[in-house]
Amino acid sequence: MLRLDNASRAYDWGSTADIPRFMGLEPGETPVAEIWMGTHPLGPSTIQGPDRTMSLDEVAGELPFMFKILAADRPLSLQVHPSEAMAQAGFAAEEAAGVPLESPTRTYKDPHHKPEMAYALTTFDTLVGFRPTAEILRVLNGIDTPFAQSLAEDLHAAPGFPGIVRLVERLLTEPVDPGDIARVVACCRTLVDQGIDVKRAYVTATEIAEHYPDDIGVIISLALNRLTLQPGEAAFLGTGIIHAHLRGMCLEVMAASDNVLRAGLTTKALDPEGLVKCLDRGMSRLARVAPEPFGFSTDVFSPDVREFALAVSQCSRAEPEGTLLPTARQRIVVCTGGEVELVNESGERLKLGRGDAVYAGPDDGEVRVVGTGEVAQAYTPTAETVAGELIDLVPPYSERQLKRRRRGRGPSGR
Template sequence: MRRLNNTSRDYDWGSSEDIPRFLRESADGAPVAEVWFGTHPLGMSTFSSDEGEVSLASVAGEMPFMLKLLAASRPLSIQVHPNAQQAAAGFEREERAGVPLDAPHRVYRDAHHKPEMVYALSTFDALVGFRPTAEILRVLSGIESPLARSLTDHLNARPGFSGIVRLVEMLLEEKPDVAEIDRIVAACRDLAGQGIDIRRAYVTAVEIADHHPGDVGVVISLLLNRLTLQPGEAAFLGAGTIHAHLKGMCLEVMASSDNVLRAGLTSKHLDPVGLVSCLDAGMSRFARVTPEQVGFSTDVFNPAVDEFALAITQCSHAEPEGASLPVAPQCLIVCTGGEIELVNEQGERLVLRRGESAYADAGDGSLRAIGTGELAQAYRPTFEAPDPR
């Protein structure tokens, strides 16, 4: 077992308080948006050794999954992650073009797809996936503006997924002027003030406009589902699913990738054409993941992808010998509450308090967690779960 040191990101949408408080550190007023755990080259975890600070990749290789701690105080960009084929082709294309890996306009920073799962640590709000055609038409019908009427006419003429994607293309190619966006926001504000809303479409547009006035993403948000996760709930975003996190703190477990195509609500590089080309043809709502209980103390959130699953283990004095963690060839472990002592098969011990993290592999064998608190364990689900007895 190795205690990890991890890198943080200070993106402007981050919270100045949530992550420092979670890590038990003093806040300095600057935004802290993410902390990365894993072996991605843009956010490599390290550990201390007799030789000094050593990269996790030196013992773990290139892990297929990674973890992020994320805290949003305002909406993130509207974005899509590519599938495996799109990621490989895009990475090769930008490599051939000589685009530096850390260039602000670089889109494909690795050759991997990026399915991901969100596990809420606080109340967490997100926009994910397109609303059904009939619901979008209901949302737009309440808004008196030329743009809303135009979108309605186009969707009536071409309903379904392809028609919704065409609305996104139109909004990104022929961006409406700020006055027209403001008109839509004013109508949404008025409707929400009257207590009229359709699955929180109007209040969401108003909330986003408060942070991103005049942004076309405000209009696109009317096409998207809003979902609120409570602490301890999880949801899965497959590659090609349009989404935007709105606010709250979570753990994200994902394939080890940083490929993001953005189309609004951000100061970062936009790639609207790329985003549209990567949209998946699914119409389903944001998919909550129902956990499977393993043993007395562990819930396993497994979205049925090859790269990752997430186990959440609640530890208490009810198991004085400790709770058994799922066995995996490699895992990243983060203490999300309390104080937990990890014990491996060799009897080695490592104490983790909230915000602290560790790496374990096959050499550690089965792990036990002793104490009072909660552990999140990301791993590749290529093993048999321990006997629940």
């Protein structure tokens, strides 16, 4: 087992306090947005070797997953992660064009797709996936401005997922008067003050506008589902799913990629055409991940992707021999609370406090955690791993309702 030293990212949306406190440090003036744990070339973890500091990939090879601690004080960029085919093509094109890997204008940092999962450490708010057409229309019809009504007319004429994508394309590619955005926000604020909202769409727009008042992402947010995760809950974001985290602290586990196509709510380079292309290939599905139990003390969040799963274990004196972690050839374990010891199959022991991270490889065999606290393990699931159930925000229609919808009568038949 190897203790990890991990890279941090000081993005402007990060928190000056949350991650430092989590790591047992004093808050500073610089926002800390992310801690990266893994072997990604843009920020590999390191270990202390016998005579030098080594990159984790020198010991572990290239891990297929990346593990992060994320803390947001304000909204992240409106973004989508590409499919594997898009990532491979985009990376090859930028390599051929000679765009430096560290260039701020570069989109594809590697040739990999990036499905990911967020596990809430605090109350965590995010926007993920599109609302149903009818719900977007209810949102827009409640906003009494010419701009909002023109968007509603467009969507009413071309409903469904393709129509929503075309609406987003219009917003991203056609010039929009900042005054139109301001008038929409003002109307949303008035509605919220009157106690009127449609599944938190209006309050979300006003909150985002406090940070990005003239950004078209404020308008696009009206079409997105707002999801609040409580500590211990998780959500899966597949490739092609539009999203924007709003605030809170979470663990993220993902395929080992840093490919992000952005279209708003950021000072970084935008790729609206790439984002729309990605949406055409993606699904507007949002899913929580329902955990499966492993033993008495562990919840396994496995969204049925080949690269990663997450196991969260609470250990206590009730298990004096320790809590057995799910089997994995390679794993990264981070302590999220308390003080614990990891014990491998050879009896090697390593103490961890909150924020400490460890890599355990094939030679470590079974790993147990002893003490009173909590650890989270990111790993590549095996064939025996039970995939967690994905739960849609919108309940599935019954067959009778589907037949009515196919006839154009709507769910109620009216």
